[in-house]
Amino acid sequence: MKGLELTLAIIKPNATKLPHAVQGIRNRIISSGFYVVRTKDVHLSMNEAQQFYIEHKQKFFYDRLTSFLSSGNIHVHILAGTNAIQMWRQLLGPTKVYQAKVENPTSIRALYGVTDTRNAAHGSDSLLESIDSAAKIGIVCPHIFQATIIVQGTYNGKYTRVII
Ligand SMILES: Nc1ncnc2c1ncn2[C@@H]1O[C@H](COP(=O)(O)OP(=O)(O)OP(=O)(O)O)[C@@H](O)[C@H]1O
Structure with missing residues (x-):
């Protein structure tokens, strides 16, 4: 069996303000078979948001993006699953939300995104990026994230998977 992978999923401020969006995104997480390893609600400062998106520092939308990310609560989830990142x-x-609406109308950004900046949610594009981002947000220390253990097996006839 292929091992589980970890990723960082963040519900951004435009979506955390809307209970139906939060519920809809949570339902998608659960129905897609992800394990939710850890969850934290955070309100990032402007400085923390700038660090989070530091790779985009030179982009024209950097100020808009970091102001937005620090404008309200975000819900941070560490998810585990097969090919979790992808x-x-x-x-x-x-x-981009307009592209999401055309190419994948049932996707989270198509349903809950508002603009290219306020696009409802974030996903890491690599394990290293998710570890780095998780540490920046303070959801977990890097060494704890790397030491996550998956235990699986059958006990008393019941198949169980646990993430420690
Ligand atoms: N052209 C744009 N105009 C405004 N905001 C943008 C634009 N492109 C990207 N962004 C914002 O910057 C974020 C980071 O962009 P990136 O290119 O890394 O896309 P992504 O990896 O799909 O997004 P994320 O890192 O949030 O998961 C986007 O999620 C979006 O909020």
């Missing part, structure tokens, strides 16, 4: 990004849909 699976979650697939559920998100394209970065």
Whole structure:
């Protein structure tokens, strides 16, 4: 069996303000078979948001993006699953909301995104990026994230998988 992978999924401020969006995104996480390893609600400062998206520092939308990310609560989830990084990004849909609506109308960004910046949710594009981002947000220390253990097996006839 292929091992589980971890990713960082963040519901952004435009979506956390809307209970139906939060519920809809949570339902997609559960129905897609992800294990939710850890969850934290955070309100990032402007400085923390700038660090989070530091790779985009030179982009024209950097100020808009970091102001937005620090404008309200975000819900941060560490998800585990087979091909979790790719699976979650697939559920998100394209970065740009108009493109998401055309190419993947049932995706999270198509349903709950508002603009190219306020596009409802984030997904890491690599394990290293998710570890780095998780540490920046303070959801977990890097060494704990790397030491996550998956235990699986059958006990008393019942198949169980646990993430420690
Ligand atoms: N052209 C744009 N105009 C405004 N905001 C943008 C634009 N392109 C990207 N963004 C914002 O910057 C974020 C990071 O962009 P990136 O290119 O890394 O896309 P992504 O990997 O799909 O997004 P994320 O990192 O949030 O999962 C996007 O999620 C979006 O909020």
